Amino acid sequence: MKITEHINASKGKTLFSFEILPPLKGQNIKSIFDSIDPLMEFNPPFIDVTYHREEYVYIEKENGLLEKRIVRKRPGTVGICAAIQSRFKVDAVPHILCGGFSKEDTENFLIDLDFLGIQNVMALRGDAVKSETYFKPEPNGNYFANDLVQQISGMNKGIFQEEILENSHHTDFCIGVAGYPEKHMEAPSLEQDIKRLKDKVAAGAEYVVTQMFFDNEQYFKFVKRCRENGITVPIIPGLKPIATKNQLNLIPHRFYVDLPDKLIGEVVKCKDNQAVRQVGIEWCIAQSKELIDAGVPVLHYYSMGKSSNIHSVASAVF
Ligand SMILES: Cc1cc2nc3c(=O)[nH]c(=O)nc-3n(C[C@H](O)[C@H](O)[C@H](O)COP(=O)(O)OP(=O)(O)OC[C@H]3O[C@@H](n4cnc5c(N)ncnc54)[C@H](O)[C@@H]3O)c2cc1C
DSSP states (O other), X not given: OOHHHHHHHTTTOOEEEEEEOOOOTXXXXXXXXHHHGGGGGGOOSEEEEOOOOOEEEEEEOTTSOEEEEEEOSSOOHHHHHHHHHHHHOSEEEEEEESTTOOHHHHHHHHHHHHXXXXXXXEEEOOOOOTTOSSOOOOTTOOSSHHHHHHHHHHHHTTOOSSTTOOSOOOOOOEEXXXXXXXXOXXXXXXXXXXXHXXXXXXXXXXXXXXXXXXXXXXXXXXXXHHHHTTOOSXXXXXXXXXXXXTHHHHHHHHHOOOOOHHHHHHHHTOSSHHHHHHHHHHHHHHHHHHHHHTTOSEEEEEOTTOXXXXXXXXXXXX
């Protein structure tokens, strides 16, 4: 089923969902199943699987020169999605990026997803590769997520890269896109960023999942501004329980979001990460309960490969 159909079928009851990362190359898919298994009791109608583009690494050769190599540390998004759908009988939502893909690569990727019976995709631009300051698309690749949404919407109308295809099969993907309550780091203002979000919806996106936030007011204000700007699709809040002291620095640095002073104060007081984990769970439970009371369609949790704290939150909330 499509995400929008799940939301309509829930008749206003908030649904539970979460995002997982493919394991590092060389690891077994069992680690993924082990992290999903305990969360199945909360009946997630869909599970997102992130996509990780290539990275450049430099290997020192015997002659002392550096050799640049391209590696993908977390491959397997499509395989994991197929395995999730077959094993758990829930919809898997693969993330798909502009970065690293030409439009032909994108088309082939989407054809595979369609043949696997995957009905939802999360369309994202992706970040710049670590060695570059700004995002660069591939030759004949999509530049912004909006362009990718247009390509997917085109395939939903039977438009492929080779225009000579006649009577072509129409895919029927439900397309999700990212939204940033605290603004995307590159956007000159939140107002501009919301206008770009509106373009993605106009191009065919049917729902939005937000970047993580730790202060619900950020989400409520964002949704209000989106609605004022004419964005009417569901806006699904993304939540992550803090689990370590390091994350006080890492999360703002990596995701460009603010942490409330009260949360920082409680984490700083903790003697060890076990105590931080508990603070993170309690904070996330309080956020979740308030968001449910506000009638959000889905609570979407970022598991980042660890599900035990999500389980603790969901046990208290669902
Ligand atoms: C829910 C969620 C899931 C994610 N999953 C992944 C994942 O699986 N893998 C991964 O690598 N990354 C993932 N990311 C991170 C994402 O790829 C980065 O945040 C990326 O920098 C932006 O992606 P986007 O799709 O929001 O880009 P876009 O919507 O293209 O926006 C990028 C920037 O460009 C601006 N912009 C958009 N259109 C235009 C235009 N026409 N002209 C000028 N400026 C424009 C926007 O305001 C914004 O500042 C995820 C993020 C979220 C919130």
